[in-house]
Each structure stands twice: as structure tokens, then as C-alpha cells.
Amino acid sequence: MDELLLGIDMGTGSSKGVLSTPDGRIVATAARSHAMSLPRPGWAEVDAEAVWWxxxxxxxxxxxxxxxxARIAGVCVSGVGPCLVLCTADVQPVRPAILYGIDTRATAxxxxxxxxxGADEVLRRCGKALSSQAVGPKLLWARRNEPASWQRTxxxxxxxxxxxxxxxxxxxxxxxxASQCDPMYDIHARDWNREWADEVAGGLPLPQLAWSGEVVGKVTGRAAAETGLAEGTPVSxxxxxAWAEAFSAGVREPGDLMxxxxxxxxxxxxxTEPRADxxxxxxxxxxxxxxxxxAGMATSGSLTGWLQELVGGVAYEQLVEEASQVPPGSEGLMMLPYxxxxxxxxxxxxxxxxxxxxxLRHGRGHLFRAAYEGIAFGTRQILELLDDDGPPARLIAVGGGTQSPLWTQIVSDVSGREQAIPKETIGASYGDALLAGIGVGLLEPGTNWSRISHTVTPDDSTRDVYDSLYETYxxxxxxxxxxxxQLAQLQEQTLPS
Known part of the structure; x- marks a missing residue:
């Protein structure tokens, strides 16, 4: 075992790392749990120093x-995103990181x-409309609302x-x-739209662009002292x-969907070509x-976690078992997972x-199943939007939720789609290790470590009930x-200042 690859991913609820050999064999894994901060309705933040670093x-x-x-031949890191971390010149955060689309503060x-x-011009140049997923509006929000932090940035x-x-x-x-830092990136030119970017970023310098696996530097002496990595280790x-996870799962050809x-x-x-939608x-x-x-939904596993906490921390396995005893349709209970x-x-x-x-006759098992079904209905709605270019040839399911056979089965039943489950479910950090190996030249660019474990198929006996309930959804x-x-506005008005 002469050389190893290190991948680290910073997710919403935890960070995970993996050491892998160049042929994809896992040598060691590790994880750290953490939480995001929700200081106000519509805000989602993380202390980049105290949590991520x-x-x-x-x-x-x-x-x-x-x-x-063994020598660590290369390291690559992924994380939730796109986020906004405002920093001083020596990379010290001046405020908590503003998270991706679940942070909706920049509506104005x-x-x-x-x-x-212009909406049409934004759609044409960026490939999508501006939304809470875009970084540009959050940069502008920070300029307008936090001048003291901005002055230090x-x-x-x-x-x-x-x-x-x-x-x-x-x-x-x-x-x-960068292509999610709308409206600052031109999807067709694959470069900064400098005119718009300079206006939105208020004159802040734009980072140099690189592809995800590309080696962009080496571990410094200071970072080596903090991480234990050897000084000079290549960094991709x-x-x-989510994209590192898709890469790890073998989403590599048109028609693959994670x-x-x-x-x-x-x-x-x-x-194969950019599509404006x-x-x-x-x-x-x-x-x-x-x-x-x-595409993305704002809640999924976080909703089941909230329910688990709401009912007093009952073991997750117990809740799944109770939900499995509830028939499809949760006996007339439906949840919008928003x-x-x-x-x-x-x-x-x-x-x-x-x-x-x-x-009054519904219990916690009904609620838990209704949450699964609500997420599944939302998944079906998104899959139908993605079908505009034709249904995907292969749907690959990944993430911690795939460890729940009930959840994946409900999604297949509601959507009518088969789902391939990879044998290796470590996730984005595994994709990071693969990217590191490609970046340092140990692996060919087309290398794919993914192997399918099994396939979840729809239960046709549930189709009628779920098709009917989908229309209600x-x-x-x-x-x-x-x-x-109106209720959301009331929540905002009653928030302590």
C-alpha cells in the first residue's frame, strides 16, 4: 500500500472522510457530526472556522x-453549496457562512x-433563473445589510x-x-461574466477558475501542522x-440521474449541452x-430527524417499523414537506x-410514513420536470436515506421508477478521493469506482392509491x-430583534 487518496466532504449534518487506494478500496473512514444555525426564519448558517475547518x-x-x-498522494474536499463565506485577505471568516438554497434571506x-x-437574459446566460440557490444575491445582501462585515471582506x-x-x-x-454563483458566471463561455460579476460583487476580486479534480496548489506548512498532512501534498x-456524490455513484454519462x-x-x-430552464x-x-x-428540495432527512426529536427521540428503527405497518396513503394523512x-x-x-x-386516530407511525410519502411526492414532481428531455436511462439513489428500505421503496412506488443502489454508500468523500486520484494522475479521467448492489422496483399494487394521492398533493x-x-409573515414579525 504505497499511496493513498484522501477525500473529505462537509455535509449539512456531518463531515466525512475516506482514505482509499487508487483502485477504490477503502482503507479507513471517519465522521464528525455538526449542526447548522437557524438564527432567523429563512436564514441558514454555519461557523466556517469552528465547524468546517x-x-x-x-x-x-x-x-x-x-x-x-502510506503516502497521501492527493487530497480533495467537497462541501454543501453553493455557500457564501466572506473572508479577510488571510482567509479568516468575517461572519458565519451563508448556506445554499435553504437560506432564503436574499429575496429582495x-x-x-x-x-x-432582465429575466430572459439571466436565463439565457446563466441557464437558470435567479433563486435562493444563487450566490450573487447573497453577496449583494451582505453588501447592503452588513456594511461592517463587508468592509473587512x-x-x-x-x-x-x-x-x-x-x-x-x-x-x-x-x-x-462558480456556475451556481449566478448571475456572475456565463454557462456558455464557461467563464466569469465579468461585467455582471463586478457589479454584484462590488469590486471584490474573482477567484481563479478550475475544474473540480484539477490540482490547484499544495498543502502549506501551516496547514500541514494543523492537519497532519505532509507539506506539499497536492490539493485539488x-x-x-451533491455533485461529488453523483461522481462517486457513477453518474458519468448523459441519461444518468442521481x-x-x-x-x-x-x-x-x-x-450534453446546457439547457435553460x-x-x-x-x-x-x-x-x-x-x-x-x-434540482433540490429544501427538506428531506432533516424532516424525519425533526419528527424523531418531536416524539421524544424514539429510535429511528422503531419509527420506521411503525411506519411500515401503516398502509400506503397513511390512512388519509398527507404532508407537504416544506x-x-x-x-x-x-x-x-x-x-x-x-x-x-x-x-385523533393517527399516531406517530402515520406521521413518519406521511413524511416519507410527502418527500416521495416531491421527488416525483421533480422527476417529471427532469423528464422533458426524456426519462433518465438510469436512476441511481445515494445518501444515508438509502439505508432505509422503506423510504426507497416508497419513492419507487410513488414515482413508478426503478432505483439502482450502489454497493458503496460512503458518498461525496468517496467521489472526492476519486477526483484527487484523477487530479494527480494516478487514475485515468474515465475511471469509475461505482458498483451497483441492488435495484429497488415499484410495487404495482400501490400505483392506484399513490396516483390518486399525487393529484391531491x-x-x-x-x-x-x-x-x-400569512402564517410565515407572522413568524417573521414575531421574531425577537
């Missing part, structure tokens, strides 16, 4: 210690920038590029993440966690010259969760939206 240094030290003296800036540049990062900078000292952003650019069962739900499919996200891909089409607003397809920061049909959001918006 501490997680990375801790994981790196542990895994280097378990390397049996989204509207203002859309008016400023010299550079801006996403989660992975912040870590790359701390490891190597380089100010670099991968193309995929990294990327957003469904990620995480704290949020995410969808990534490969495109007002409710989906066209991005640059992980590999040079590629494109992807993506507990943190919603991204695709509504892009509604004031959407809220709705539990419809609740009666589609009607429930517009029917309740005015009332839910």
Missing part, C-alpha cells in the same frame, strides 16, 4: 494516523437583480473553496460551484457535495467540458409544512399557499 483538520489527523505510513436582491439584468469563498484556500493558500473556485479544487437522500433531497443528471438548475459539470441539470420553504419547483421562501387529514400547495404565507 475544525472538522477537516480533525478528520485529516485521524485518517493520516490510520494510513500505516433576487427580485432586484432579475429586474436589473477581501475575498469570498464557497465551503469547499474556503477549505482549499486554508490548505493551499490558493484563491480558486471550481467551475461547477473540490466542488459541491437522487440523493440526504438532509435535503438533491437531483443531478448529465447533459426556469425551474431547474443548469450547471457546469465536475469533469472538464461537461454540464449537469439539477418545513424550510421549498426550492424546486416552487422557489418559495415562505412555503411551510402542511399536515392535512390529521385525526399537487393541489394542496396552491390551495394553502395564501394562508401559509
Amino acid at each position: 475544525n472538522d477537516v483538520t480533525s478528520l485529516a489527523r485521524e485518517l493520516v494516523g490510520r494510513s500505516s505510513g 436582491e433576487i427580485e432586484g437583480l432579475t429586474d436589473r439584468f 477581501a475575498r469570498w469563498y464557497s465551503s469547499s473553496s474556503f477549505i482549499t484556500a486554508r490548505l493551499s493558500g490558493e484563491y480558486v473556485l471550481d467551475h461547477l460551484t 479544487a473540490g466542488t459541491v457535495d 437522487v440523493m437522500y440526504g438532509s435535503t433531497a438533491f437531483f443531478v443528471g448529465l447533459l 426556469p425551474v431547474l438548475w443548469t450547471t457546469a459539470g465536475v469533469e472538464p467540458g461537461t454540464y449537469t441539470l439539477a 418545513f424550510a420553504g421549498e426550492r424546486t419547483p416552487h422557489f418559495d421562501s415562505r412555503a411551510r409544512g402542511v399536515v392535512a387529514g390529521l385525526s 399537487l393541489e394542496l400547495y396552491p390551495a394553502t399557499r395564501p394562508h401559509v404565507h
